[in-house]
Amino acid sequence: MAGIEVRVRPMEASDLAAVARVTDAAFGRIIGQLTGREPAAPLMPPLLHSTRLATDPAGCLVACGTEGDVTGAIYSIARGTLGWFGPLAVSPAVQGRGVGQMLIAACLEGLRGRGVRLIGLETFAESPLHVHLYAKFGFRPSWTGVGFRKSIAPVPPPGGVREGTTVPDLGFVYEGLDVGAEVAVAAGHAIGTTFTTDGGVAICHFAPTFEGAGAGFLPFVAAATQPDFRRLFDAVEGACADRRLTTLTVHVPGPSWQTIDELVTRGYRAERVGVRMKLGENPNYDGGDFFYADNWL
Numbered sequence: 001m002a003g004i005e006v007r008v009r010p011m012e013a014s015d016l017a018a019v020a021r022v023t024d025a026a027f028g029r030i031i032g033q034l035t036g037r038e039p040a041a042p043l044m045p046p047l048l049h050s051t052r053l054a055t056d057p058a059g060c061l062v063a064c065g066t067e068g069d070v071t072g073a074i075y076s077i078a079r080g081t082l083g084w085f086g087p088l089a090v091s092p093a094v095q096g097r098g099v100g101q102m103l104i105a106a107c108l109e110g111l112r113g114r115g116v117r118l119i120g121l122e123t124f125a126e127s128p129l130h131v132h133l134y135a136k137f138g139f140r141p142s143w144t145g146v147g148f149r150k151s152i153a154p155v156p157p158p159g160g161v162r163e164g165t166t167v168p169d170l171g172f173v174y175e176g177l178d179v180g181a182e183v184a185v186a187a188g189h190a191i192g193t194t195f196t197t198d199g200g201v202a203i204c205h206f207a208p209t210f211e212g213a214g215a216g217f218l219p220f221v222a223a224a225t226q227p228d229f230r231r232l233f234d235a236v237e238g239a240c241a242d243r244r245l246t247t248l249t250v251h252v253p254g255p256s257w258q259t260i261d262e263l264v265t266r267g268y269r270a271e272r273v274g275v276r277m278k279l280g281e282n283p284n285y286d287g288g289d290f291f292y293a294d295n296w297l
């Protein structure tokens, strides 16, 4: 199919409604194709879009047609030296004409320019087309991401956990890893909070940024030791129960087996598996001797 004339530019708050429409239409169609059942819009909660733009405005881009209309969008986050992108979407009317690749190329250039050394994404496990698309940029499809969910019950408050924005050094996960922007947005936009211990951090969303209303969501957890991990999860589950949330969702990199083991012991069930693809330095960092969960969508 012939290429198409588009301009890629930074996303603005005034683009969010159009971006949400394009994203819902694109994901509705691909999920319909992959599963035989097209989900009803809105697929992604409105808060997802505004939260992601607030977290890393430099990493969010749109593709516009000659009339200025939004035909595609990509979100990304630079967590210091670690970056990931998604969701990426192109309007079904212009798919297959190079817009997606333009957005990915611009996003990668931006992330690298800001010092990101390893970039990741998570895509559909059952779509070779997607693996092909990202492999063209050098992303290797060697990893999985597993979504876990648990029904929440009250938990007594643990000792040694603080609530606030001072995060311990996360160099034990990846040198230069920094989740400060997500911590600030969780607090500043009243969507959640951050729990810390001397050796760990858990960013927790109570508002529907990813899951629907009534469900808690953990976009990021890192703990140097098992006691840190257990205290953080006790604090998060207790906070969800206090707010009458019914479930908690967390995404774990497949290589982080000791994290998966802990979650299963706590009563979490795996409910979704994606293919994770990575490009850059030290891509096997997530199989290290620590406890770790991060969402790449």
Ligand SMILES: CC(C)(COP(=O)(O)OP(=O)(O)OC[C@H]1O[C@@H](n2cnc3c(N)ncnc32)[C@H](O)[C@@H]1OP(=O)(O)O)[C@@H](O)C(=O)NCCC(=O)NCCS
Pocket (backbone or CB within 6 Å): 026, 027, 030, 086, 088, 089, 090, 091, 094, 095, 096, 097, 098, 099, 100, 101, 102, 122, 123, 124, 129, 130, 132, 133
């Ligand atoms: C995936 C997506 C962003 C690609 O954007 P696009 O503008 O259609 O892609 P491009 O035209 O730049 O690139 C097409 C390449 O991607 C691959 N591809 C992956 N998914 C595709 C799709 N649904 N339609 C067309 N091409 C697709 C093709 O194989 C093609 O490679 P080739 O030219 O070497 O054969 C777009 O199709 C889309 O929005 N899909 C629905 C949402 C989605 O799947 N998002 C990504 C989730 S990880």
